[in-house]
Amino acid sequence: HSPSDASITVPPMVGSARRLGRADLIALVILTLLPTGVAVAPTIAGRPLMGGDNALQNYPLRVLVGASIRHGHLPLWDPYLWSGTPLLAGWNAGAAFPGSWLFAIFPAKVAWTMNLVAVGVLAAVGMYWFLRRQPVRPVAAFLAALSFTFTGFLAAQNVHIGLVLGTALLPWICL
Numbered sequence: 001h002s003p004s005d006a007s008i009t010v011p012p013m014v015g016s017a018r019r020l021g022r023a024d025l026i027a028l029v030i031l032t033l034l035p036t037g038v039a040v041a042p043t044i045a046g047r048p049l050m051g052g053d054n055a056l057q058n059y060p061l062r063v064l065v066g067a068s069i070r071h072g073h074l075p076l077w078d079p080y081l082w083s084g085t086p087l088l089a090g091w092n093a094g095a096a097f098p099g100s101w102l103f104a105i106f107p108a109k110v111a112w113t114m115n116l117v118a119v120g121v122l123a124a125v126g127m128y129w130f131l132r133r134q135p136v137r138p139v140a141a142f143l144a145a146l147s148f149t150f151t152g153f154l155a156a157q158n159v160h161i162g163l164v165l166g167t168a169l170l171p172w173i174c175l
Contacts, residue, residue, distance in 0.1 A: 023138035031128055031145055035120020043113040050112065052159030053092070059112060061093035062161075066103020066111065094162045115161060119168045124149040126171030133175060 020028075042049050050059055061078070065087065068075040075095040078087040087093050094100040099118055102111035127148040131141035148154065148171075157163045 021138070024132065027128055027138055027142040027145075028125060031124035031142070031149075032121050034146075035124055035149060036117050039113050039116035039120060043109060048109050048112055049116055049158075054159050054161050057092045058094070058161045059108070061087070061090065062100045062103050062112070062115075063108045065093050065095045065100045066105075066108065069101060069104035091162055094165070097162070097165065099165060115165065119154070119158075119161070119164050120149055122165075122172065123154060123168035126168065126175070130171040130175050 039049060064078060064080070065075040068087070075087045075093065078085045078090065078093070088095045099111075099115040102114050105111070106114065124145045128141050128145040131144055132138070136144070154164050154167060157167070
């Protein structure tokens with residue numbers, strides 16, 4: 001055989017054809033509860049996590065999207081800015097993102113907090129799951145998931161809910 005005919009041995013995926021172990025279950029519970037607590041605790045204390053562009057643009061626009069949907073209208077137009085601007089096409093409004101639709105059902109602060117929980121849980125659990133599908137052990141996958149979720153890009157961009165919601169989906173896309 002020539003070198004180009006050589007077969008490549010691919011290691012089996014760690015999380016593929018087996019049940020979750022105890023370490024996996026513990027990690028997944030912590031990676032779900034921790035981001036939930038980080039988002040919910042300040043809301044219960046009366047100060048939901050919101051600052052920068054989230055407070056000035058994203059939150060009010062998502063409230064507007066929710067009101068539009070709740071009144072039976074597609075969130076197409078923002079009549080409150082200049083002589084009106086597109087709402088559906090506006091990135092900050094996130095009108096096409098399912099998390100924004102929660103504003104039509106729940107009180108605004110609850111919907112906001114649910115979106116923050118979604119960022120943390122999607123990022124942490126997704127990264128853990130992605131890494132466990134590679135030859136990565138539970139502790140390493142757990143620490144990497146924590147790092148991905150609570151440091152670096154996601155921590156620096158947490159004032160842009162649309163950006164971090166999209167980024168939280170990256171491990172799931174890679175899966």
